Amino acid sequence: MCDISLEFAGGAELLFESRKKQSVSLPPQDRPWTIDLLVKWLAKNLLKGNPEMFIHADGSGVRPGILVLINEIDWELLGGKDYRIQNNDSILFVSTLHGG
Amino acid sequence: MKSCTKCSKNIACLKRPKTGDALCRECFFDAFEQEIHWTITTFNLFSRGDYVAIAASGGKDSTVLAHLMKVLNDRYDYGLKLVLLSIDEGITGYRDDSLETVKRNELQYGIPLKILSYNDLYGWTMDKIVAAVGKKSNCTFCGVFRRQALDRGAMQLGVDKIVTGHNADDIAETVIMNVLRGDIARLQRCTSIVTGSEGLIPRSKPFKYTYEKEIVMYAHFKKLDYFSTECIYSPNAYRGHARAYIKNLELQDPLSILNIIYSGECMSLREGTKLPSKGTCSRCGYISSQEVCKACVMLEGLNKGVPRLGVGKTSKVIKKMEQLKLSEDSDRSPTKPVVSHSTTEVPSRKSSVLRETTLEW
Ligand SMILES: [Zn+2]
Ligand SMILES: [Zn+2]
Numbered sequence: 001m002c003d004i005s006l007e008f009a010g011g012a013e014l015l016f017e018s019r020k021k022q023s024v025s026l027p028p029q030d031r032p033w034t035i036d037l038l039v040k041w042l043a044k045n046l047l048k049g050n051p052e053m054f055i056h057a058d059g060s061g062v063r064p065g066i067l068v069l070i071n072e073i074d075w076e077l078l079g080g081k082d083y084r085i086q087n088n089d090s091i092l093f094v095s096t097l098h099g100g
Numbered sequence: 101m102k103s104c105t106k107c108s109k110n111i112a113c114l115k116r117p118k119t120g121d122a123l124c125r126e127c128f129f130d131a132f133e134q135e136i137h138w139t140i141t142t143f144n145l146f147s148r149g150d151y152v153a154i155a156a157s158g159g160k161d162s163t164v165l166a167h168l169m170k171v172l173n174d175r176y177d178y179g180l181k182l183v184l185l186s187i188d189e190g191i192t193g194y195r196d197d198s199l200e201t202v203k204r205n206e207l208q209y210g211i212p213l214k215i216l217s218y219n220d221l222y223g224w225t226m227d228k229i230v231a232a233v234g235k236k237s238n239c240t241f242c243g244v245f246r247r248q249a250l251d252r253g254a255m256q257l258g259v260d261k262i263v264t265g266h267n268a269d270d271i272a273e274t275v276i277m278n279v280l281r282g283d284i285a286r287l288q289r290c291t292s293i294v295t296g297s298e299g300l301i302p303r304s305k306p307f308k309y310t311y312e313k314e315i316v317m318y319a320h321f322k323k324l325d326y327f328s329t330e331c332i333y334s335p336n337a338y339r340g341h342a343r344a345y346i347k348n349l350e351l352q353d354p355l356s357i358l359n360i361i362y363s364g365e366c367m368s369l370r371e372g373t374k375l376p377s378k379g380t381c382s383r384c385g386y387i388s389s390q391e392v393c394k395a396c397v398m399l400e401g402l403n404k405g406v407p408r409l410g411v412g413k414t415s416k417v418i419k420k421m422e423q424l425k426l427s428e429d430s431d432r433s434p435t436k437p438v439v440s441h442s443t444t445e446v447p448s449r450k451s452s453v454l455r456e457t458t459l460e461w
Contacts, residue, residue: 010316010328064350065347069320076115092320096316
């Protein structure tokens with residue numbers, strides 16, 4: 001089981017029907033869930049905006065300019081897109097690409 | 101989990117792009133605030149007693165800037181009088197959310213807010229302009245008017261200085277844009293921390309050396325209240341490419357941002373290079389390569405009932421203006437704009453002046 005809470009901010013929520021927070025149960029699979037796999041799953045299941053605005057051009061991880069915080073910690077300190085998601089993690093995507 | 105490289109006490113929550121340090125929240129706040137204070141004092145951005153307008157859009161950069169100006173002014177006793185200055189283009193619905201955010205900021209930071217509309221500044225709202233010119237060319241009007249709005253607004257308020265929230269990523273992006281456009285005049289200016297000499301209101305960028313990532317992280321950890329609009333890519337695809345390029349470089353080496361700014365600073369014109377002459381608009385005094393600046397031409401057109409004046413090519417406009425004998429009755433202009441400055445017209449790309457221009461690295 002992999003229950004996580006997701007949060008989108010800084011304009012990233014606009015790509016997800018303006019929903020800022022939601023809880024998600026990731027389906028069981030053979031390999032462990034990573035941020036990379038989560039991003040692909042989000043793109044398939046929840047993303048409503050332009051995928052180019054969320055996913056890296058090479059199809060792996062988020063687009064540069066979107067920050068990821070895992071339990072309030074910068075994902076760059078946790079292995080980036082290869083971070084292995086744990087049950088009850090809270091994962092926040094913040095866009096720096098949106099204007100104000 | 102990593103512990104903070106500075107205090108080695110708390111858990112690190114952020115990797116600093118500039119140094120690679122892993123810092124805890126408290127050490128990050130400290131380092132971030134210290135750096136802005138360093139920038140402000142090192143470059144003498146303010147003098148005691150200055151009345152300073154913070155350009156406020158409700159977005160992340162200007163919200164963090166307003167917060168920091170308040171915090172640092174109190175902590176280090178700069179002796180500044182602060183005001184939040186927001187521009188309302190007068191497009192129904194468009195600014196509602198961002199102006200609401202700025203109104204909350206006024207209360208949160210205890211900085212008085214002044215909202216000036218295009219109607220206050222030019223005598224026309226964008227809605228009225230759209231009604232007159234149609235939807236097709238309204239962006240041209242809005243862009244030209246927006247360029248001058250801050251300066252005109254600051255003049256109306258009688259401030260000594262303007263600060264904007266432009267950060268290191270923005271400036272690196274602008275350097276690249278100006279290189280791509282061959283806009284040497286702007287390339288020369290865009291890396292300056294203070295622009296607008298010649299006795300007019302100086303504009304400064306306290307975030308010149310601040311990474312966007314840190315601004316957003318700071319806003320997040322401090323729970324600052326800011327507003328984000330739809331993607332900045334949509335209105336200007338070209339700038340979007342430059343931004344994506346910068347962000348990709350940053351991913352591989354965060355220092356490339358500062359290096360681009362540094363390179364921009366070091367590019368200087370070879371002696372004897374001709375730049376488009378920088379005159380001032382005979383109407384409003386704003387820097388302009390033409391006798392009358394684009395904003396004034398557009399206003400004239402709107403006021404005279406020929407709203408499409410100023411939308412087309414410069415040469416055609418000049419011909420049309422001669423026909424209308426605009427320069428003769430310039431004193432009767434109903435919305436005589438306030439004197440302001442700091443942005444020049446984009447030099448015509450076809451001008452021979454530009455082709456003669458050479459860069460020296
Ligand atoms: Zn620390
Ligand atoms: Zn003018």
